[in-house]
Amino acid sequence: MSTLRLKGGRIIDPTQPAVETPQDLCVRDGRIALLDARAPVDVEIDASGCVVMAGGIDLHTHIGGGKANLSRLLMPETHRLEDACGGCVPSTLDTGHRYAQMGYTAAFEPAMIASNARHAHMEMGDTPILDHGAYVMLGNDEFFLQLLSEGGAAGRNFETIRDYMGWTLRATRAMGVKVVNPAGISAFKFNQRKLDVDEQHVHWQVTPRQVLHTLARALRELGVPHPLHIHGSNLGVPGNVESTLETIRALEGLPAHLTHVQFHAYGTEGAKKFSSAALELAQAVNANPNISIDVGQIMFGQTVTASGDTMRQHAQSALGSPRKWVGSDIECEAGCGIVPFRYREQSYVNALQWVIGLELFLLVRDPWRVVLTTDHPNGGPFTSYPHLIRLLMDRSFREEQLARLHPEVAAECALRSITRELSLEEIAIMTRAAPARLLGLSERGHLREGAAADIAVYREQADREAMFQVPDCVFKDGTLVARAGQIVAAPTGGTHFVEPDYDRGIEKRLRAHFAAQGAVQFDNIAIGHDELCRCCNGGRLLPAACFGASP
Ligand SMILES: [Zn+2]
Numbered sequence: 001m002s003t004l005r006l007k008g009g010r011i012i013d014p015t016q017p018a019v020e021t022p023q024d025l026c027v028r029d030g031r032i033a034l035l036d037a038r039a040p041v042d043v044e045i046d047a048s049g050c051v052v053m054a055g056g057i058d059l060h061t062h063i064g065g066g067k068a069n070l071s072r073l074l075m076p077e078t079h080r081l082e083d084a085c086g087g088c089v090p091s092t093l094d095t096g097h098r099y100a101q102m103g104y105t106a107a108f109e110p111a112m113i114a115s116n117a118r119h120a121h122m123e124m125g126d127t128p129i130l131d132h133g134a135y136v137m138l139g140n141d142e143f144f145l146q147l148l149s150e151g152g153a154a155g156r157n158f159e160t161i162r163d164y165m166g167w168t169l170r171a172t173r174a175m176g177v178k179v180v181n182p183a184g185i186s187a188f189k190f191n192q193r194k195l196d197v198d199e200q201h202v203h204w205q206v207t208p209r210q211v212l213h214t215l216a217r218a219l220r221e222l223g224v225p226h227p228l229h230i231h232g233s234n235l236g237v238p239g240n241v242e243s244t245l246e247t248i249r250a251l252e253g254l255p256a257h258l259t260h261v262q263f264h265a266y267g268t269e270g271a272k273k274f275s276s277a278a279l280e281l282a283q284a285v286n287a288n289p290n291i292s293i294d295v296g297q298i299m300f301g302q303t304v305t306a307s308g309d310t311m312r313q314h315a316q317s318a319l320g321s322p323r324k325w326v327g328s329d330i331e332c333e334a335g336c337g338i339v340p341f342r343y344r345e346q347s348y349v350n351a352l353q354w355v356i357g358l359e360l361f362l363l364v365r366d367p368w369r370v371v372l373t374t375d376h377p378n379g380g381p382f383t384s385y386p387h388l389i390r391l392l393m394d395r396s397f398r399e400e401q402l403a404r405l406h407p408e409v410a411a412e413c414a415l416r417s418i419t420r421e422l423s424l425e426e427i428a429i430m431t432r433a434a435p436a437r438l439l440g441l442s443e444r445g446h447l448r449e450g451a452a453a454d455i456a457v458y459r460e461q462a463d464r465e466a467m468f469q470v471p472d473c474v475f476k477d478g479t480l481v482a483r484a485g486q487i488v489a490a491p492t493g494g495t496h497f498v499e500p501d502y503d504r505g506i507e508k509r510l511r512a513h514f515a516a517q518g519a520v521q522f523d524n525i526a527i528g529h530d531e532l533c534r535c536c537n538g539g540r541l542l543p544a545a546c547f548g549a550s551p
């Protein structure tokens, strides 16, 4: 048995009534425990003058799978530069260390291609300290599109699709499902260059609306805690807020998470025909309690964008800086596009993107439905989170930064008149409590008795960037992993995944499908428990409970 007491810190746990007075937080064998104040402990740490929060959880960060390696391969020159792109797609070792140094203890890869699941798990297993999980991509794979198409508008194949989704989640050991540009990645292979919510795929004759509703409904019937993770139609296109609002309507009240919404909140007003539609989108989120979002804030500087959205990445490839790109595909399941990008303060478009992200953070009222992300590395590397937190908490700092932007944006944007400054409690919600709740991680994201002892201890400082950059200490399952920015232990993180029930009858049909079309035999596709454990470097397996089916 090992015990720990963090003495006299200010505990910020949004799942419990706020307590202003300093408290002790105790840990026994890796779990938060209620110990008598006089009970002797193995280790006691003075946390006076500090804020104590649960470990941070990043629910959307591209840290596993083919895209990360392709990005590193595409940008060899930048690895030689200090603080350059080695920083925007760090190695697995650096990724684990840098997250832990900031007080983060879990990260989720949002775009795992089913046929690449082994690689994604191995790469995350090679990332030290962090717990991890992944969302498998569906909605552009041939098997799904064929079923949807043959089922017609009446949705006759719904049960088959639901079972296929259940099988896919289990076979790939995924934590959720992401749809990227619904049906659009596939449509690109048939030479379509855009696909709006009600446009038909030329070959399969289905619309993104059908894809969205079918996937969201199937996930709910399987009882998967994390709702459909949606990268909507028309990413990056001026005026795409209409597609985003239509996406929300297409769900008809089903729970869903809209990701990197900054890239999906553009209007067409003004001389440049590019404007912020953050207010319209925030109003829609405020009015639809079934919807949660993460922002995908952009940060100025060099990065690389890595996305499953081959259609949109192809369209943006001419804007690449440096100008080169990769597009690829495996097994006709989804897609992949990598485009290097440099966001500039003096670019009208980039400056407005920065403004739109901050407006979304500040205009959505319920922090439980907004998660802090930069869509690492697409909007900027995750290492910029402390800077982003300061922008959200400190209005005068925000105004200083705003004044450096393209003059038209600085003078005219609505952000200028937004006075809201987020509180420490709201930051704790957006960076740990809300992502834990949205993922169904009942033991993480809070500090109640019995929770996993993932803890970050930040010294109170007026400069919130400095405060969140280097916590005094960080614990993973009760083990001290970072102290004053130094990694002192690197335990292997665990793997989160779901195991929904489904009708095994689907396997006969899948066996025939893979025999005819796949590169891998059906029997070799599913990742078993032992193999997952090996893939993930011996880390713990952390299956998340599914809730009862609710048709
Ligand atoms: Zn995406």
Ligand SMILES: [Zn+2]
Residues within 6 Å of the ligand: 060, 062, 110, 260, 375, 378
């Ligand atoms: Zn992403």
